[in-house]
Amino acid sequence: MEQDNKELIACAxxxxxxxxxxAHAYFGGHGMAGVNGEFDVISILRHALKDGLAHASVPALSVISGWLAAEISHRHTHLGLLVRKARTLVLPMVFWSVVTLIVYAIVGLVPYDPEFLRSQMPSSPLAWVNAFFGVSDAPFNGPLYFLRDLFVIFVIYVTFKKIIVARPVVTFLFGVALYLLEGVVVGHLEVQSVPVLFRPEVLGLFLIGVSVSKSDLRIRxxxxxPALTAICFGCLIVVVVAALLMLSDLGSEPTYQGISLKIQRAAGVGLLLxxxxxxxxxxxxxxxxxLEPYAFVVFCSHAPILFVVAQLVGKVTGWSGESLILDVFFFGAPVLVYALAAGVVLSLRRVWPGAAEFVTGGRKPMEARR
Structure with a gap:
């Protein structure tokens, strides 16, 4: 891969x-609209980050994953690629789900809170299997459903690789159609997953990424x-403003449905790239x-880290009020998690390199990739 492409992908x-x-940063029990459902500059900015760019991030990662798959797949046999992805996707999903479950258990035990434990801990054998492996439900570390879906998609990619790679334009159009079709299904049938994938849109976006890499389009x-950046930013703002005008309390309810959600996410992907x-x-x-070499650990660890910090912040500020501490926590959440993740990885690389390689899914420091 060209150095410019490496830098683009790492930056994106x-x-x-x-x-x-x-997407998982706590901002107070009052919801995105602020106290008493009234919008102000801070609540609008929270919404733009949480339901704008945050919800476009996994779609962007899906495109990037497809792009990288097309670039590296020729270096491995089909079986070798799947073994590699099991090591870099499935094992970290299991490990970080175990870590997250332990964190939740500690919070429920110190001090002892039986109601919290009953509501949060797996309650059946199947729930325990899903908690770690995500067989029929998301793993205990919820955001890591993406790693599980991505591994399934790599199985599909390896199976149909010759067809996918041979016709990049057809692959691109099929990916776009699948992405939009999933929007219609979500919007009209209220179905957000299929038996194989928790988020079917990831497959469509992955195929778009493959086609971008394998086609002759000068994507960079x-x-x-600059016009593309401006257009994507404008589309994202229009959708955000429309949601603010239509909804009085965004809270934890889905902000967009169907095609409108697809427009918002597509604009966010275009803006990020x-x-x-x-x-x-x-x-x-x-x-x-x-900072990109630490990004994978950030992705895997941000949910339990933010959960613990939210418990502490909530006890200090109250769970439903609005305060400067809550705003600082919300807006500074990525910096906090990146700092902790980088600190852990750097420390492990010095004292236990094997553990550092494991928790990062085998991802190497930037200088080692050159």
Whole structure:
């Protein structure tokens, strides 16, 4: 892969995982609309981050995963690629789900809270299996459903690789159709998963990423056009403003449904990728590239970290009020998680390199990839 493409992908992936943290950052029991359902600048910004860029981050990661799959798959046999992905996707999912369950158990035991334990701990043999492996329900560390879905998609990709790679334009159109069709299903039938995939849209976006890598399209030239960034940003703002006008309390309810959700996520993906191309050679872009090796640990660990910090913040500020501490926690959540993740990984690399490789899914420091 060209160095420019490596930098683009590293910058985009680092940024996407930075924003995905906002999807699970606690902001107070009053909901996204602020106290008494009234919107203000802070609540609007919270909404733009949480239901705007945060919810576009996993779709962006899906496109990036497809792009990378097409670039690296020729280096491995089909079986070798699946073994590699089991090591870098499935094992981290199991490990971080175990860590998350232990964290929740400690919170429920110190001090002892039987009601919390009953509501949070798996309650059946199947629930325990799902908690770690995500067979028929999301793993205990909820965001890691993406790793489980991605492994299933790699099985599909390996099975149909010759067809997928041979016709990049057809693959692109099929990916777009699958992405939009899933929006219709979600919007009209209220179905958010199928028996094989928790989020079927990930497959469509993955195929788009494969086609972008394998086609003759000069994708970086397209992404570097400031007009694309402006258009994507404008679409994202329009959808966000429309949601604010239509909904009085965004709370934990789905903000968008059907095609409107697809427009919002597509705009977010375009914005993340185009912005990454524009900034990758600048100071902020270089910083994001340097932080990218820690992004996987951030993705895997942000849910339990934010849960623990939210317990502490909630006890200090109250669970339903609005305070400066809550705002600082919400807006600073990605920085907090990145700092903790980088600290843990750097420490492990010094004292226990094997453990560092395991928790990062085998991902190497940036200097080792050159």
């Amino acid at each position: 992936r680092g940024a996407a995982i930075f924003f995905v943290v906002y 030239r397209v992404l570097s056009a 185009s912005a990454a191309e524009l900034i990758r050679t600048r100071r902020v872009g270089k910083l994001m590239i340097q």
